Amino acid sequence: MEKIKNIIFDYGNVIFEINFKRTQAALLQLGIANVEEFFAHKKHNPIFDNFETAAITPAEFRAEIRAAANNTNLTDAQIDEAWNSLLIGVSGNNHEVLLDVKKKYRTFLLSNNNEIHYDWIINYIKKEFGIANYDNHFEKAYFSQHMRLRKPNVNIFEQVIKENNLNPQETLFIDDSPQHIEGAKKAGLHTLLMDVHPEKLNDFLHQHHIL
Numbered sequence: 001m002e003k004i005k006n007i008i009f010d011y012g013n014v015i016f017e018i019n020f021k022r023t024q025a026a027l028l029q030l031g032i033a034n035v036e037e038f039f040a041h042k043k044h045n046p047i048f049d050n051f052e053t054a055a056i057t058p059a060e061f062r063a064e065i066r067a068a069a070n071n072t073n074l075t076d077a078q079i080d081e082a083w084n085s086l087l088i089g090v091s092g093n094n095h096e097v098l099l100d101v102k103k104k105y106r107t108f109l110l111s112n113n114n115e116i117h118y119d120w121i122i123n124y125i126k127k128e129f130g131i132a133n134y135d136n137h138f139e140k141a142y143f144s145q146h147m148r149l150r151k152p153n154v155n156i157f158e159q160v161i162k163e164n165n166l167n168p169q170e171t172l173f174i175d176d177s178p179q180h181i182e183g184a185k186k187a188g189l190h191t192l193l194m195d196v197h198p199e200k201l202n203d204f205l206h207q208h209h210i211l
Contacts, residue, residue, distance in 0.1 A: 003169070003170055004105065004170060004171070004172045004190065004210070005105060005106060005167075005170040005171070006105055006106040006107070006108070006164075006166050006167075006170055006171040006172070007101060007105045007106075007107050007108070007171070007172045007173075007174065007210070008107075008108045008109075008110050008157075008160060008171065008172070008173045008174070008184075008189070009098070009107065009108070009109050009110070009138075009174050010109075010110060010111060010151075010173075010174060010175035010176060010177070010180065010194070011109060011110075011111035011113070012111065012112075012176070013176040013194065013197075013198055014174055014175065014176055014194045014198055014201065015090060015091070015094045015098065015109075015198055015201065016087070016088070016089065016090050016091070016094075016121070016198065017088035017089060017090075017091050017197070017198050017199070018086050018087060018088060019085075019086060019088055020039070020040060020041050020086065022085045022086060023039060023082065023083065023085050023086040024036065024039060024040070025085075026081070026082035026083075026085040027039060027065075027069075027082055029082065030065065030069045030071070030074060030078065030079070030082050031069035031070060031071050031074075032065075032068050032069050038068065041177070045064075045068070047061060047064040047065075047068075048114075049150060051114045051115075051116075051145070052112045052113060052114050052144045052145055052150045053144055053145065053147075053148050053149060053150050054114075054115070054145045054146075054148050055148070057115075058115050058116055061114070061116070062074075062076055062079045062080075065079050065082075065083075066079070080116055083116055083117070084116065084117065084120045086117070087117060087120055087121065087124070089124065089128070090125070090128070090129070091197065091198040091199035091201065092198075092199040092201070092202070093202070094198065094199075094201050094202075095129060095131075095137060097201055097202045097205065097211075098137045098138070099136075099137060100211060101205065101210065101211065102137065102138070102139075104210075104211070105210075106139050106164070106166075107137075107138045107139055108138050108139055108140055108141070108142065108160060108164065109134055109137075109138045109140075109141040109142060110142045110151065110156070110157075110160060110173075111141075111142070111143050111144065112144045112150045112151050113143040113144055113145055114144075114145050115145055118143060118145065139164070140163075140164065142156075142160055144156070147159065151175070151177070151179075151180040151183055151184075152177070152179045152180045152181075152182060152183025152184075153183060154183055154186045154187050156183075157173070157183060157184050157186075157187035157189060158187050161187060161189075168187060168188030168189050168190075169188065169190075171189050171190065172189065172190045172191070172192060172210075173189045173190070173191050173192070174191075174192045174194055175191070175193065175194060176193070176194040176195070178193060181193050192208060
């Protein structure tokens with residue numbers, strides 16, 4: 001891709017498969033009736049944004065889930081299992097694909113995440129791939145709960161741009177969420193909407209002449 005020198009990748013459903021329907025079903029089993037409104041890809045209860053920006057702790061998040069389910073007897077383990085049902089895993093050879101991209105571009109990860117999911121993911125990649133974190137796959141990996149900011153707010157993109165002295169006109173952002181794409185555009189970034197399964201990441205990058 002001409003003039004692009006830097007690429008910022010989303011994580012969920014770009015590199016790592018997630019499934020909102022599984023979590024909706026799990027939350028329904030906990031006793032939360034209005035799951036389509038409570039937790040969905042494009043719209044959800046404010047507790048999820050608050051958790052992704054570390055405005056609430058894991059204990060406070062679990063308390064909110066108990067309140068939504070109207071069940072104070074739900075255990076931490078039950079809530080975490082339901083919440084982590086969202087997480088499927090890294091698709092195909094995407095870790096190798098990322099290393100190939102890194103040879104040609106400065107690359108970054110920018111993920112809306114939270115402490116419970118982050119801990120699960122770190123344990124998963126250690127167990128399945130023998131890697132401790134994403135330090136080797138990106139110049140820097142950014143997670144919303146560490147930044148206390150989240151996509152699609154323009155300030156999270158501006159922080160990544162500023163900290164790494166990126167020229168937005170030379171920087172591409174790849175995400176599966178249209179609302180996040182719009183936030184990136186406000187920061188002046190080039191964008192690509194990931195509209196295929198994450199196992200097709202390599203094909204997607206070749207299709208758009210990135211690899």
